[in-house]
Amino acid sequence: SQQGEEDPQALSIQEGENATMNCSYKTSINNLQWYRQNSGRGLVHLILIRSNEREKHSGRLRVTLDTSKKSSSLLITASRAADTASYFCATVTNAGNMLTFGGGTRLMVKP
Amino acid sequence: DAGVTQSPTHLIKTRGQQVTLRCSPKSGHDTVSWYQQALGQGPQFIFQYYEEEERQRGNFPDRFSGHQFPNYSSELNVNALLLGDSALYLCASTLSLIADEQYFGPGTRLTVT
Numbered sequence: 001s002q003q004g005e006e007d008p009q010a011l012s013i014q015e016g017e018n019a020t021m022n023c024s025y026k027t028s029i030n031n032l033q034w035y036r037q038n039s040g041r042g043l044v045h046l047i048l049i050r051s052n053e054r055e056k057h058s059g060r061l062r063v064t065l066d067t068s069k070k071s072s073s074l075l076i077t078a079s080r081a082a083d084t085a086s087y088f089c090a091t092v093t094n095a096g097n098m099l100t101f102g103g104g105t106r107l108m109v110k111p
Numbered sequence: 112d113a114g115v116t117q118s119p120t121h122l123i124k125t126r127g128q129q130v131t132l133r134c135s136p137k138s139g140h141d142t143v144s145w146y147q148q149a150l151g152q153g154p155q156f157i158f159q160y161y162e163e164e165e166r167q168r169g170n171f172p173d174r175f176s177g178h179q180f181p182n183y184s185s186e187l188n189v190n191a192l193l194l195g196d197s198a199l200y201l202c203a204s205t206l207s208l209i210a211d212e213q214y215f216g217p218g219t220r221l222t223v224t
Contacts, residue, residue: 031211033211035215040148040199040218040220041218042216042217042218043215044215045213048211088153088154090153092211096159096208097142097208097211097213098144098156098167098169099154099156100156101153101154101155102153103152103153104152
């Protein structure tokens with residue numbers, strides 16, 4: 001079973017716009033990670049935020065975490081056509097480092 | 112520095128058959144996890160191997176089994192294949208049992224007819 005839900009399931013924007021994806025989860029976590037997947041291939045790790053952190057930045061990526069609401073958001077600023085992919089959030093509990101994924105957001109950035 | 116590799120890339124099997132998928136972890140990594148990703152869904156954790164033993168297991172039947180070799184490479188075996196086993200099977204490796212960042216291979220696309 002999956003930990004939570006991602007919203008929206010699909011997002012289509014123009015190049016240069018910002019893209020925001022949300023993730024909700026159900027249990028207490030140790031950390032939350034975001035991954036990117038191109039065309040049903042392997043996943044690429046983007047960013048990790050720990051349960052005691054509220055916000056983290058990496059290049060054009062900004063992640064927030066609200067443990068009281070059990071939710072996270074991923075913001076991609078100044079999007080590019082090359083950002084077109086599926087984005088997944090994944091949680092890690094204190095029981096081990098296996099990942100529990102959400103259903104993903106399919107992002108399309110139009111040139 | 113070689114990343115995670117998986118073989119084969121694609122595989123077509125018939126219901127009831129058995130299949131073996133292979134994974135070589137990233138150089139220096141000793142922990143391997145397997146995930147199943149059905150079309151349009153997020154990956155689901157199958158199991159994790161460390162020191163040649165299964166350490167964690169997700170909600171998958173005993174038809175799914177695995178093995179880890181002394182060189183840290185791993186195999187995923189699925190017996191008595193069902194149509195519902197059709198999926199992308201992803202292997203991920205980490206530096207240790209407690210390392211956070213997982214490195215994924217390109218996956219093996221299994222189609223069961």
